[in-house]
Amino acid sequence: MKRRIVPLRLRIASARPRPRTLGRLALAAAIVAGGLTAGAVSAPAAIAAGTTYYIDSATGNDAAAGTSPATAWKSLAAATSRTFAAGDSILLARGGAWSGQLAPKGSGASGAPITISAYGTGAAPSISGAPLATGGAVQLENQSWWTIENLAITNNSGTDNFGATTPGTARAGIQVRNSAGNTTLRGIVIRGNTVSDVNGCFACSGLDAHDNGGIVVDTTAMGANFDGVLIENNHVENVGRTGIVVWDNSYFTTSQTVVVQSALTSNVRVRANTVIDPDSDGILAFGTDGAVLESNVVRGAGQRTFEGSDMPASAGIWPTRGMNTLVQFNEVSGTRLHKTDGQGFDVDMGSTNTRVQYNYSHDNEGGFLLLMGGFSSDVVVRDNLSINDAWGGQKGVITFSWGVPAPVRIYNNTIVIPPGSPAKPIYCDGDAGACASSTPGQWWFTNNIVDNRGTGEYTYPGLGTNAVFSSNLFSGNHPVSEPADAAKITADPGFVAPGTTGDGFGVANAYKLTAGSPAISSGAVQSANGLRDFFGNAVSPTAAPSRGFHEAAPPSPAPALFDPAADWSISTARSANIVIDTTGPLSNMAGDAARFKRSNNAAGWIRWDAAPGKVVTLTTFHFSQPPSAITIVALDASGVETAVPTTATAAVATTNGWTTRTITSGALPAATRAVEVRFGPVSAWGIQVGDVTIN
Structure with a gap:
């Protein structure tokens, strides 16, 4: 058995590991260089923002406008050849079937994502990536603010791509990739899809094999990452190698000796998915900060390996090379053992502050x-x-x-x-x-x-x-x-x-x-x-x-939860930009010695366990920021979010232009299992949260 030892030094390290082998972490330049897109034209046409486009494999016409069911396009290439704008939608006819790759261009915006979905009645629109040499049947690269939903996807080349004798090529059902160095992509939502029959590689050419399979969100360039990835309510079955993977290997030097926390992919939520019989791992989070892996079902991970593989191990759900991960309310069964591992869950090397619960x-x-x-x-x-x-x-x-x-x-x-x-x-x-x-x-x-x-x-x-x-x-x-x-x-x-x-x-x-x-x-x-x-x-x-x-x-009665913001022992998860502030002058904060705030102006959140009927009370501090910059959201067992109404007391002046308020929620709704306090994308310096009580 070959197991390559990969050196890694985190600032909190104290022991010499023999890590779970992760193969070659650098992707070959030929694979990152845009060769994954099928049907592209030399000058993609720009199209109007906020428009809905239709594709119908039975009655469509690529020469038509595409802006109504009656004028629908016919092929995936019609969408792949165009650049879409914020608020656009690309809808595929239910009952339709396509072969090839859907790889549209363009980026949406916060509050106005570009959506790929279905219209009409009948079975989910089906896309087969069988003709592809490599890549995803649905593929996005260096694009932000996209939602991919309600599709049925396969990607089986019909050839031996496993890699037991000759290295195979990476394949995926859905792949969203960041190959742009020092760039953060945002707002990726993948939900409600069925992904099956993907013959990805177990030993791959120019690629770590963990980084291909059913649903793949990955980076291939130094300094590339994601902020905001939601993968929910998908059914993934019979795929290789990995069922669902978020893979960010850009946060360390090529020798993996220095971890840069700010470069990790953040705000990742993988929830309420079902993964059945993947070749190896079920759900993998590699290189993330604040990932929440919850309410998933994984059955039968580790279906395949081959003699002499340098990465025979598999696990149902596992984080690695990351920080602040929450793994909860999942069911994992039937994971197979090939030479080593074979566990339902794994907290692998380079994991800091991980909770495995419920x-x-x-x-x-x-x-x-x-x-x-x-x-x-x-x-x-x-x-x-x-x-x-x-x-x-x-x-x-x-x-x-x-x-x-x-x-x-x-x-x-x-x-x-x-x-x-x-x-x-x-x-x-x-x-x-x-x-x-x-x-x-x-x-x-x-x-x-x-x-x-x-x-x-x-x-x-x-x-x-x-x-x-x-x-x-x-x-x-x-x-x-x-x-x-x-x-x-x-x-x-x-x-x-x-x-x-x-x-x-x-x-x-x-x-x-x-x-x-x-x-x-x-x-x-x-x-x-x-x-x-x-x-x-x-x-x-x-x-x-x-x-x-x-x-x-x-x-x-049930005890109240009280979090004085002194440490992370009471909250269960948070976005990567949430920090604890203990700086003064404390007179600005009415003497409160520790508060939650953000490290940048991006939106942020922090989560606690909660129950129906409870009320959330926050002590907040403001400098020229309204109480509406803080919102409260309840989450149920499947991650469904419900906005909770709040009231705020009148501002009370402290010192140096700061004020304090008390924000109180209404009763948390039925089926609440957790609550999140969310900071809007306003000045990070100008709003902080002190004591949190849930009672």
Whole structure:
């Protein structure tokens, strides 16, 4: 097995990794140089802004105006040869089918994107990229403010493109690329599409193989990135190599020795997508700041590999080479293990401040979670459910690989290992130094339930020095390697319906705690615990919680969430330009020592967990900026947003022209699961948010 060690130095690094191999990160110039566009003409025609254009494969005519269904164009080339303007729409007839590439030109604007969508009735318009040598069936390059929706896309060349003998070429269903150096592209929305049957390469010519597959948003030039990528409600099936990938490898030098946070792709949201049977990875975020990967379903990742591959590994959902990532409310199952990895989730190398919470992982051959040691830090793993993971016996339900991404806090998870399983509850791999008692990096394993009916042993780093086990419940079989824990419980946890398995979050109800369970109210208090469990039940910040992912004795009334803006321990996610300001004079801020603000004038946001009926109260500070520059949005389980009405008190003068107000929301709507406070694109200096209360 070949695994190339890629050097990487983050400013917070402290350990030497052996990373998950990511292949060649530089794309060949021939692939970036515009050769991906089919049907282009030498002088694309400029067309009027705010116009809707129609394409009908059955009755259209490329010589027609294209501005009504009766005058629709016929071919994709008719759109590909033109430059569109802000507010335009390109609509494809439902029931229509095309072969080739749709690659229109132009950029939209904030509030006026260019939209590719469908019109009429019947099946979604179908585009096959089969004739293409490489690239996406729908392709955008160096373009901002586009929405791609309601299409059915395939891209199978019909040839052996896998790369096992000869390197293949990159293919994608939908590809949005930034190949312009030192340029930020904005406002990319990809939603409601079906992408299937893409024969991308597993070993590629001039390209890292992770960077092709179903839906691809990528950069290929130094200093190139994106700000604002939303990929939601897509169905991706039977694609290679990766199901959905946001790939920004422009944030480091060619030797990957220096990470520049400001160059990361930001404001990425991948939510409510379904990915079925990809050749390898399900969903991958590489080189992002503030990515939110939520409410996705990934099944059967890792379908293919080949002997001698230098990147045989796969995982269902994983971030790497990024910061401030939130992975939550996802279901991942059936990931296969080829030589290594095979987990449902992976926090890979170079990951700073990552939360993995409220996920359901089951039947993944390599386990629930991989934690890569080198150059990662500040990982929280809480309130997840794992059933029958690591059934292959090679890895652990939780696997540390080549060290500890310290600090790591693993608490209030429920792990179920069925009878006969060889799964290791916790496992460590790498060289002897990575799995020794002296392995550096502090980590905590607290308030978890491990219902181990299998035969696997424990192996983990930092035993007796940096590994702290506290207030866990270990039931079932008790191997001699089971961790020492002064407050451990070894009784049966009292699940509602133990042994229940299957797809869907409804399975989790079987692993709630019944009355009389020894896990109830016997855990250790965790600071900044999110104030909720897997099911949305309140969790007290001061009273002993239940062990495991179910809070069976929630406090009543539910505690208020209070965030004084002192750190990031209470909020769950934020845009890359949100920072904490502690500068003075504090008299301007009525003595408030810490506030949230933006580092630039672009719009920004910060998110907290929340529940229906709650009210959000903000202390805000203004310099020549109105209260309307701050808005509040509620999000449900699928990421659907609802604007929440607000009221603001009269401005109270502080000093030096500053004022303070209190902004209060209406009651959060039914089905609310999170709330975001959003800053408009106004002066970053002139508006800040201090205390945040959700009660």
